[in-house]
Amino acid sequence: MLRTLPLSGSGHRIGRFRVFAGALLLVALAPAQAADPAKVPEGLRAEYATGPIGLDEPAPRLAWRSPVARQTAYRIQVAHSPEALQRGEFVWDSGKVASADNIHIAYAGPALASRGRYWWRVQAWDGEGRVSGWSTPGFWEMGLLAPADWQARWIAGRTPDAHDWRNLTLDIDLTLTGKSIDILFRALPSGKTYGDAYVWTLSEGAEGAALTASVRRYPGGSSASVKTDVLKRIPLARPLKDKRSRLRIRAEGSRIVTRLDGKTVDTLEDATHTHGTIGFAAADPRTATIHSVAVTGTGSAPFRTDFAHNDNPFTGGSVEADGLAIPAGVPRVAFVLPIEAPAPLVRRSFAVARKPIARARLYYAGAGMPRVLLNGAQVGSPLGAGFTAYDKRVLSYTQDVTAQLRPGENVLGAELGRGWYALTDPDEWYFHAAPWRAAPALKAQLEIDYADGTRQTVATGGDWQAADGPARSDSVHRGERYDARLLPAGWDRPGFRANWRPAAVIAGPAGKLAAANAEPIEAVETIDAVAVKEVAPGVWVHDFGRIVAGRPVLEVRGPRGATVSMIAGEKLAADGRVVPVSGLIHAQLQTDRYTLAGKGVERWEPSFGYRGFRYVELRGVPGATLKARIVHSAVARTGSFASANPLLGKIDAAATGTILNNLHGFVTDTPAFEKNGWTGDAQASAGAAARSLDIARVWTKWLADFRDAQAPNGELPEIVPATPYYGYENTPGWSIIWGPTTPWDAAALILPWELYTTYGDTRILAQSHDMQRRLVDYTATYIKAPDYRRAAGLSEWMPPGPLDFLNARGGGVDAVTTAYFFHEADLLARSSAVIGKAEDAARYRELAEAIRTAYNARYWDDANGWYRTVDARGVAGPAAQIQNVLPLAFGMPPRGREQSVADAIARDVDKQGLRTGVFGIRHLLEMLSDYGHADLAYRVATRSNEPSWGWWIANGHSTMFESWSLESRSRDHHYFASIADWMRQRLAGLRPGAPGYKTVLVKPAIPTGLASAEAVMETVHGRAASRWKVEGGRLTLTAEVPANTDGEVWVPERFGTIAVPQGAELLRREGGYTVYRTGPGIFEFRTGGGA
Structure with missing residues (x-):
């Protein structure tokens, strides 16, 4: 007689068989033992997660893995603490519920409270009416459930309308190096580019030099093109090509006066556009060098740059010795370079009392990608659980920060990346013109609950400070440009004395706050390059061996002000260099630039987004090294x-x-x-x-x-x-x-x-x-x-x-x-x-x-x-x-x-x-x-x-x-x-035979020429598997069925006589298969050959 062997884990058995003289003989096994009352439910989850915090679901669904082969009833108890469970002080007691369900059981007690942590336990009854022990308690915790729970206000680093001038004076010092350069002013993102703008074009061709004044409008509808109407063309007296020129455009109301090298060349009246930013558009690979730009006007603060110290406030181009080269080889027509504000830094210093802390929670929401820091340590992921339509819904997050606080001074801060909220790159899908688009913002509320029952709250508002940060430009598509020289050392830690401007208190996005219950998008692995090759003098290509989604991680030592550029891509050109990514977005994509502070070994990786790449082309400083940080939603493999x-x-x-x-x-x-x-x-x-x-x-x-x-x-x-x-x-x-x-x-x-x-x-x-x-x-x-x-x-x-x-x-x-x-x-x-x-x-x-x-x-x-x-x-x-x-x-x-x-x-x-x-x-x-x-x-x-x-x-x-x-x-x-x-x-043949794998269906379609296959699935009930192997024309098919489910196993008949394990019940023959029903356990079917 063969014995039934218990599996590790609850409620399983192994069925075995013997075959004599070619005839099928089922060997009676000893009856499977009933569920051991010492076995308890395991794997307690609420809303698909173990111990989630920050839920806003009013009736969280509970689930567990049953300790019994056949559950017939359950009982759930909920309390405010594990001790209260033991004392019988329940928030909710379901009582004994006759049900085979052990997943998606909705909480049905009194209304749950904001911030409340709820501990729960469960027990199960088997088919014999015997009850298991109580599970080890699990918990879930609620977030802030009502608007009144939020004391925090939305803050930004600057007003949303920065670089949006009405009346303005624009001064540009430039050298035309190609055929023409477009200067845009009163420009707004419309259509797939800055489609609403005045465009003043300086050009030189066979007919000589000229200034062409145009108005650009986007007609909407099905057309993706802009409409450009020439207002006038003004011939110029002197050549422009390769000569330095000083252009001034003064726009007051509808009157626009243009001066070149101090002389008025045109005055016109036009009221098509009333406000907007400034920028440049280039049609040639090498169009112009911009030496300096200055803007004064109404509606926004003055702006000036001479690109000193390699600083570039525009979204493209390359800073060289004498200014900004446009467009620096970017393979785009009509490539627009608008101004982009740096990612702001916001901070607040506060004191923590010298008494025991029971718990501390940081509740926050970001319009964009906020990199939140508490005492210098990052909290959560800037990418969060993904973006939303911010005018409809804004995700909020809850983080346990108890261990990060210390008595005395503490600092809560954030670096506010644009993300998908404040895109500036014109694209095919109009995210640059989204109705929610505004300056990146943060709403954060730190609550410190002391052991004596008191609570301290630190919330974003007008008492926060702000400054421009070292991330001079950030784009989920284009990449980041970071200047380490501009990093205020220690800004995110105690002891820093900031003389910063007040943060701007704003209305924030219109969408309702909703808890982010999905897994965060975060780093899950770091890999080294498998090869590094210098493909041109000073140009190294790092090959990571496979395409990943993530970010380059830079380690470099070099002089202050030197810049390292990193171009990430999937492919290499014939010369071994990375093929730059471009296409439906008006930018060269996946290009990160880091300017060194010159302080020993420097380490940096972009914060706001991810790239898709196998290769990274690095240039600028010899000896720099790269790793790749893999980033995606942190889901488990099941x-x-x-x-x-x-x-x-x-x-x-x-x-x-x-x-x-x-x-x-x-x-x-x-x-x-x-x-x-x-x-x-x-x-x-x-x-x-x-x-x-x-x-x-x-x-x-x-x-x-x-x-x-x-x-x-x-x-x-x-x-x-x-x-x-x-x-x-x-x-x-x-x-x-x-x-x-x-x-x-x-x-x-x-x-x-x-x-x-x-x-x-x-x-x-x-x-x-x-x-x-x-x-x-x-x-x-x-x-x-x-x-x-x-x-x-x-x-x-x-x-x-x-x-x-x-x-x-x-x-x-x-x-x-x-x-x-x-x-x-x-x-x-x-x-x-x-x-x-x-x-x-x-x-x-x-x-x-x-x-x-x-x-x-x-x-x-x-x-x-x-x-x-x-x-x-x-x-x-x-x-x-x-x-x-x-x-x-x-x-x-x-x-x-x-x-x-x-x-x-x-x-x-x-x-x-x-x-x-x-x-x-x-x-x-x-x-x-x-x-x-x-x-x-x-x-x-x-x-x-x-x-x-x-x-x-x-x-x-x-x-x-x-x-x-x-x-x-x-x-x-x-x-x-x-x-x-x-x-x-x-x-392999593993499928859900009923929703949630309540029935595990094993039905392999076995081809000629393949010796074996297997599939394994961690279902909501537990591990399920189908394994088959063909040797000498004989099939071994193994089905693994978790507790509290059934199995339905389809054994191909072409392999001959089937030896059936105990516990498998014949259902029918259908379509070349013999079909059996099983309970939980591992069941091995063998055939006598014939295929």
Whole structure:
């Protein structure tokens, strides 16, 4: 007789078997022991976190890992302290609740108090009615819940309108070195550049030197271009090229007087623009050298610079010996250099009493990226949990700072980075013109609770001091320019005596404060360069071996005033130098500059943002060294995959690594180029993310951003967070995405559904329901009966070959658009049923069926059993992979014809190779595996010729690309990472058989030629796994099922007679599998051979 062996951990067992003379013999095992009453619930969590502080959820959801195989009831007790739990002084006692649930149990006691810490414990009953011991207490802590709890006010380092002059006198000392230079004044960010401005152009060509006075306006609408009207052209008497000139522009009201070298050359009247900043625009690689700039006027303080000591107050250009060289080789046309204010420093000194401190909490919110410091030590992360639409919602943070305080003088301070709140770089998506845009700001409140019951509060307000800091320019896209000579030594520590100006008390952003419950974006790893090469005299390229999202970390020794520049990028040019990143933002991106203080070894890394890079080009000071700090949302890894094929392991590592590189408070589009939350991209890789990472808190935050972004008519933009100027109907942004764009919009339904299936989270379905309903209703005003067709917008993305917005190679936009609209309506019907909205469930089920019927009437080829393409004239064409994959995955084919569709896909893939982009590949391998083509799916997954994942690996890359081509713009885009989900759910065979893995489904699609595979998942209930191995035609399949769940194991019949472990109950035979039910434990199935 074989013994049952206990596992480490509670509620598990191992089933074993014996086979005699080829016949299956189940060996009776000793009955599994009931749950030991000494075993207690473990892994206590509140709102997905262990011991969270700063919550604002009025009914936090509690979860634990059950100590019993079959939980039948639980009891939760909540008190103000562990001691109160022992004394029976409860805030809430649930009593014994008959339920098998051990996740998402909402607190149901009295209203929770601001700042309150609540301790809780739980016990569970098993199927025999026996109760476990009490868990070790866990806790959660509330933040500031009401506006009245905040004494702090928003402060900034300066007034929001700095460098916004009305009447002004502008003096510029310059030398024209190219064909022309544009001087902008009364300039405002509009459109994709400083589109509203006066533009005075100094030029010299075949017709001689001239001054051209123009007015530039942005017309809005669908046009992304500015309109320039020439007011007059004034010929100049002397040459300008390579000669020093002094230009003065005096604008008072509508009168503008221009003088050159002390002589009046023009006077005109124009009232188009009334106020704004100043700047320069350059069309040539080398246009001019600016020796000095001075501005006086009304509305803002005077401004002057002669670029002494290598100081550059503009957002671009390069300071050289005689001034600012424009544009210093930046590969952009009409490159604008507006003034940018340094990142302010704000501080407040305060005294801590010499008596015991019970606890201290810092509550704060940032408009931008505040680097908060207490006695010189950083508190939290400047990047926080990601940015939001600040006019709708502003995230607040709570930090335990008890250990950082000391008796006597203490200093609370912050360096205020711009982040996404105060962008100055004109971009494609209009973040530079966002309605919330203003000077970066801070709202902070330190509360010190002493052991004697008294409380001391230090809050931001008019008694804080401010000064310009050493970060002279900071941009999430462009990088940072830092001058260590300007760092006030010790400013953030006790003993510093500041003679600073008062901080500006401001209204702050309009959005409501909301607790940041998602993981912070922070440094998670530091790596060394694998190679350093001098590619030109004084130019060193550091190769970090793989593409990461993060920041360069500099260590340097050199003379005071020397500057080190660091250009980060994914690629190298033929000469070995880094290819500068540029594109949809009017700047050279990812370029950091550090000016030395000249005080021994200096260490620095940028604070405000992150870069996407493998290489960093360093120049300026010999002997400087670099490391790379990897930065992303600090989520845990919950899922893993392994197999006997090393290529699959490399592809899986590339998939997970690329998802993490693009996880910064939401799912981004390339850390180097855009950093935007393209929603369709995220839904393509959603399964891989959910089965690899603990993604719940980040996605929950992001889905709140979706709700903030939704227009009153129900429309959603394609990037979230968004400005009102991109992704909506009749806005200046990309017109092709006006109106519903269903493959992108579907993310609003797919992400909540993934959270439901992976975590069993019904609250996110309820929170998303109104948004989803309004979105689907809005879409139905465009895609409507009788044909539910719309041939507009975006469709399949990045199939092999040239970029194809209209998806001609994928059967046209309309087929993909309609398929995704069906998917939206179907998911909404299903989620409505889950949350008890029966009328909505019936309504959207009816809509889905109407869409399905119309789709099949237009595209279904009954004779061949597949979907054909149909052009605008209604003429049928050949079958397309995407047009068959999507309806098969979404459940649209006529009943009973699914297999014929799958077979058609398989024939096409086998004959023509891979022809899908990100949305087709998301489902292609799964559909092939589900319908008997596992061998083909495996061959596609392990190919090493273009297009394939293996093609990237074979060419030395370790991340996912933006397109199948090696010439892809970015080598760090996540949407092709969907293969990782196929590896886990189909190849290894581990899936949620019920929401939250309440049933663990083990169903591998085992291909010929692969010896083994396994997937492991830390589910909300505990560890689940599927492992299989084929040796000599015999299969060993092992299922691991956590406590308080069931297993459903599908054993392929082609491997012969199945030896079944004790505790596995035969359910049925289906589709070439024999299906068994199990309880918790580890179950090993073996076959007698035959495959």
